[in-house]
Amino acid sequence: MGQGGKPRRAQAYDGELGAAVTRAQQGDEAAFAVAYRIVQPGLLGYLRGLVGEDAEDVASDAWLEIARDLGRFQGDGAGFRGWTATIARHRALDHLRRQRVRPRSAVxxxxxxxxxxxxxxxxxxxxxxxxxxxxxxxxxxxxxxxxxxxxxxxxxxxxxxxxxxxxxxxxxxxxxxxxxxxxxxxxxxxxxxxxxxxxxxx
Amino acid sequence: MGERLSGGGTSGRRAHPDAVFGPRHTEGDAGLEALIAAAVRQDVIDAEAEQRAVAAFCAARDAGAHRARSRRRDDWSPSGRRTRLSVRATLSVLAASLTLGGVAYATIGSGAFPDGPDGRTGRPQPGTSAPDRAPEQAVTDPSASTTPSGSPSADPDRPATAEDTEAHCTAYEQVRAQGRALDATAWRRLVSEAGGEDKVEDFCARRTDAATTSPRPSAGADRSVGNAGSSQAGSGAANAGEGAGNAEGGGGNAEEGAGNANAGADNGGDAGRAPTPAPSAAPTGGAGKNRP
CATH class of the missing domain: 1.10.10.10 (Winged helix-like DNA-binding domain superfamily/Winged helix DNA-binding domain)
Structure with a gap:
């Protein structure tokens, strides 16, 4: 957890992210943690915009699915961002459907x-x-x-x-x-x- | 909130906002984007959540879940995306040509039908031929003739249900992405068939695999044989239902090609109902065989 601050532009890390995902797909759990740290800030921000205060819970659900299905993923770092965002979005929509609360009505x-x-x-x-x-x-x-x-x-x-x-x-x-x-x-x-x-x- | 988080967060890695915004003040949109990104991104990683994710990863790896087959939605490689688009284009062209060809064929067939009730001039509209034919088939199964849109209960052996499911599978991903249409009956049926929303993807993956290993021509052949074996009036009714089933499947493909899930879903429904007398070539051929 102790590494230095990351730049705000996500794209700067796509190379590193792609490499980490490849290693994680070969079973390297440390590489999966690296991918998590690169992807999670933006993913959580996106989910906050969608579901507000429940974003952490939805993100946890999404990461369980990501961790389970990682072997299915094909693509590079930028593709991994898209793939994870899709999973997170589905989880968020499921969450909203359960709640029957529109995203903007949350206080x-x-x-x-x-x-x-x-x-x-x-x-x-x-x-x-x-x-x-x-x-x-x-x-x-x-x-x-x-x-x-x-x-x-x-x-x-x-x-x-x-x-x-x-x-x-x-x-x-x-x-x-x-x-x-x-x-x-x-x-x-x-x-x-x-x-x-x-x-x-x- | 970010500022407060940096005090209470686990690592305090978040920089002061000014350090982020400072150099970008005069960069126009880029500055605004950086501003929003810096404010909304949650740069403090919750160590506990990370450990949960890593633990899930290890569990899945040890259980062998990472050897699962890729689904289409998992392919984010640039080449995969191109292939996907070309498949879509092919499917939509195929669906369009089948639909148009079916309509044209039905027009020819209804004009040449010798024992129609009003002769040739009595039904110039191909769009009404199926309802017109229904009264003279009163002795046959009424449910088959009155429900030409093909509910799955009309004939348990009808293979169109499988094709419906396939088409729904194809469209499911798109519709789900839209997040609005999942309450419709067709999707609920798909979800219940799969045994739950979480299982739809795997269910569909199995379905798609099964469909590619046993190609459709065999299903068409079975259907022709079935039609030839039944009575003439009965086969007419069955044809109407199957034509609808095919049209519905085609609608699903066309929707996939258009890439607009919402409008596509509506079109799919319409296609299932409106062009009922547009049977594919195979069922009409079956009816022709029955005539002496």
Missing amino acids: LEADVLELPGPHSTHEQALESLSTARALELVRGLPRDQAEAVLLRVVVGLDGPAAARVLGKRPGAVRTAAHRGLKRLARELGVTDEARRTLGESK
Whole structure:
């Protein structure tokens, strides 16, 4: 558990992840733990966006299935992200079906920060973004946009892989992610104008 | 919450947010994406959860579960994805041609049918030929003629049920990914047939394997023989049912090709009902053989 901090961009680890998965498929449990540590942060973030506070439980279920079916998987590190995301999504949907609770209706923590005003500076908007606030914003999006954003940005999937996880066409997922990000930027007060002003002032 | 987690978390690996956001302030969308990723990703690993996962891995490995066969959904290699698409395209083209060919064939057949009740001009619409024929078959099994959409109870020997299951298996993955349509009767039936939602994949994998090892032409041959052996009126009714069954299976394939599970599922249902008089070539041929 003691290794150094990981970069936020998931793709940077795909090579290492692919190697770890291959070794794990040959029976190396330490390699499976390595794959777990690379995949779990993004997977848990995605599940938080889907099922909220139950994300840890759903992730545990998903990992049981991943651990059981690892021998069936074929592909590289990026493919492993997609495969695991698909399993996690199925578990999350099963969970929601059992609960009959729509993902966005779950109550998030009450101490989320105030929405920054339209005149906030870019820095203020960024600094004020806690995890809870970010999750609230993402979960406030329409479901397809939220999932597209989470899979692309948080899990680190490319367009076709995210489309396969969602069972949709890549074009539809690309559009949904674009719209979702645009709306998030607007709600964060990060307008294009603010960006330009900041860029010039620096 | 991330900030608080770094205090109470197991390892405290999470960096201060500013360290992440700092360099990306002016990068536009990339900056926003990094911001969201940093805020939503859960970078503190719960050691206990990790140990549970590793323990499950070891148990599965020791039980030999890792020698299980790959299903299509497990193939995330780039080449596998391409193959998958070409199979889909082939299937959808095949389904479309079968459907269109069946309609065309049914049109020819109904026009040339010599002992129709109203003669040749009486039924110009191929879409109504099956219901028109139903009254004159009153002496035969009424359930077969009144349920042309082919409920599985109509004929226990009918092989179309197996084909239905196969088609449902093919579409199941997509529909499940959509997460909405699983309550429909067809899916519930599939799930109950498999013995539970968790078992559907294995069930389908077995089904698909069985289907590829015993190809469909033999099933078609059996069906023709069965039709030839039965009485003329009875075979007409059975043909209507089997035509529906085939059309439904084709609908499932077409849906798979389109890659749109929701709309596809609806289309599959419609295909099962609407073109009832569009039998595949084999059943119509069986009816032809019966005529002297």
